[in-house]
Amino acid sequence: MTLYERFVAAFIASDRWKLYISGVGITLEIALFAGILGMLIGNVVALMKLSQTEDGKPTILNYIATFYVDIIRGTPSVLQLLIMWFIIMASSNNGILVASLSFGINSGAYVSEIVRAGILAVDKGQMEAGRSLGLSKAATMYHIILPQAIKNIIPPLGNEFITLIKETAIVGYVSLSDLTRVANQVASRTYDAFMPLIGAAVIYFIIIKILTILLGVIERRLRKVDNR
Amino acid sequence: MITVKDLCKEFKNPDKSVNKVLKGINYEINKGEKIVVVGPSGSGKSTFLRCLNLLERPTSGHIIFDGLDITDRKTDINKVRERMGMVFQNFNLFNNLTVMDNLTLAPVKLKIMNETEAKEKATELLKRVNLLDKADVYPASLSGGQKQRIAIVRSLCMNPEVMLFDEPTSALDPEMVGEVLDVMKQLADDGMTMVVVTHEMGFAREVATKVLFMDYGNILEENTPQEFFSNPQSDRLKEFLSKVL
Numbered sequence: 048m049t050l051y052e053r054f055v056a057a058f059i060a061s062d063r064w065k066l067y068i069s070g071v072g073i074t075l076e077i078a079l080f081a082g083i084l085g086m087l088i089g090n091v092v093a094l095m096k097l098s099q100t101e102d103g104k105p106t107i108l109n110y111i112a113t114f115y116v117d118i119i120r121g122t123p124s125v126l127q128l129l130i131m132w133f134i135i136m137a138s139s140n141n142g143i144l145v146a147s148l149s150f151g152i153n154s155g156a157y158v159s160e161i162v163r164a165g166i167l168a169v170d171k172g173q174m175e176a177g178r179s180l181g182l183s184k185a186a187t188m189y190h191i192i193l194p195q196a197i198k199n200i201i202p203p204l205g206n207e208f209i210t211l212i213k214e215t216a217i218v219g220y221v222s223l224s225d226l227t228r229v230a231n232q233v234a235s236r237t238y239d240a241f242m243p244l245i246g247a248a249v250i251y252f253i254i255i256k257i258l259t260i261l262l263g264v265i266e267r268r269l270r271k272v273d274n275r
Numbered sequence: 276m277i278t279v280k281d282l283c284k285e286f287k288n289p290d291k292s293v294n295k296v297l298k299g300i301n302y303e304i305n306k307g308e309k310i311v312v313v314g315p316s317g318s319g320k321s322t323f324l325r326c327l328n329l330l331e332r333p334t335s336g337h338i339i340f341d342g343l344d345i346t347d348r349k350t351d352i353n354k355v356r357e358r359m360g361m362v363f364q365n366f367n368l369f370n371n372l373t374v375m376d377n378l379t380l381a382p383v384k385l386k387i388m389n390e391t392e393a394k395e396k397a398t399e400l401l402k403r404v405n406l407l408d409k410a411d412v413y414p415a416s417l418s419g420g421q422k423q424r425i426a427i428v429r430s431l432c433m434n435p436e437v438m439l440f441d442e443p444t445s446a447l448d449p450e451m452v453g454e455v456l457d458v459m460k461q462l463a464d465d466g467m468t469m470v471v472v473t474h475e476m477g478f479a480r481e482v483a484t485k486v487l488f489m490d491y492g493n494i495l496e497e498n499t500p501q502e503f504f505s506n507p508q509s510d511r512l513k514e515f516l517s518k519v520l
Contacts, residue, residue: 172363172367173370176361178330178356182384
């Protein structure tokens with residue numbers, strides 16, 4: 048077979064390109080839902096982890112958050128996905144929902160560490176100044192600390208989202224036809240792994256390259272605010 | 276106005292040993308007084324000052340502000356802090372806000388003034404320190420001296436009854452020390468009650484009603500500036516003065 052015939056077999060014959068498109072759709076759908084969920088969980092957990100009493104002792108929220116982050120970081124995400132699919136949400140047959148939840152809960156742990164580090168990197172004098180004026184801890188956090196922490200948080204958060212997109216390649220384990228699984232299926236149908244697998248790799252690469260460029264623009268904008 | 280009773284503060288070191296920074300301080304600050312606290316590094320003077328508005332929570336002892344025991348857990352410390360201004364060594368202006376927003380944030384959010392009143396007050400105070408032209412810039416573009424003058428104004432916008440200064444000139448270029456001290460002198464002349472931790476002996480001599488000498492977590496000596504500098508009692512203070520004067 049010529050290279051051209053292999054290309055046709057992998058992408059054009061039997062309208063196979065439609066499979067790749069729906070695969071990309073599923074990949075992005077899961078990544079997007081999981082990303083949003085991860086950010087929500089991450090922010091809440093970060094604040095829980097940073098909560099302490101007035102004399103600096105950890106609170107019960109603190110222990111809960113630490114426990115969650117430890118569990119998530121201490122187990123493989125494939126296993127978390129399988130547990131979610133076969134045990135926790137065994138009654139659901141909505142694979143995208145289950146995968147989004149699983150990845151969202153997973154990502155939340157990493158996002159929480161990113162947010163926590165971003166908040167801790169803000170000079171502690173900022174909090175002291177706010178408190179010395181009579182502002183509450185929450186008000187100082189909201190008006191002073193978080194707006195400054197965002198600059199520290201955005202770059203690693205973008206990185207986490209990129210990781211998340213690639214990590215969704217394991218949803219084939221719960222029979223979702225994402226980009227990776229589609230490519231694999233085409234390969235077994237045509238007895239030719241080269242074209243579909245390299246093709247899928249190129250598609251992932253393009254998606255992430257576009258995201259990287261977007262992130263670069265955002266980062267430069269944020270930095271500009273510093274140079275005024 | 277502020278009564279300090281048996282104030283102790285201990286920090287736990289990572290190796291579990293205890294570092295006693297304040298060892299039972301008793302002192303009474305009256306309205307209108309300007310107390311200047313001097314002493315070597317590590318003597319506990321900054322910790323003493325930070326205990327006065329509970330930025331450090333004392334290990335034991337009491338601080339009574341205007342009849343209210345602020346070390347009591349039931350006291351709303353935020354309400355107390357509204358009445359006590361604080362100026363830091365590192366300025367700590369809010370980097371994400373313009374100068375004007377730095378000044379008006381707390382009075383407006385705490386509903387002490389509405390936005391118009393707060394802006395008027397801020398404008399008037401900025402004029403007094405000759406920085407009105409900086410109202411709309413961000414702190415990053417200011418010099419150290421300008422930042423510290425703004426920080427003083429930020430506290431003043433709350434109409435405090437007492438002002439605490441934690442080494443306000445120690446992080447400044449020598450050239451800029453004067454402009455900050457001038458603002459503080461002005462404030463003293465206006466009758467503000469002040470507690471100032473500083474290494475500026477000239478300021479202590481000129482402005483203080485009382486000078487305290489702290490070392491190893493105790494107040495070793497307390498006197499009027501004339502007596503303090505010309506007639507020191509303890510050997511430790513004599514030694515200290517011989518080094519810094």
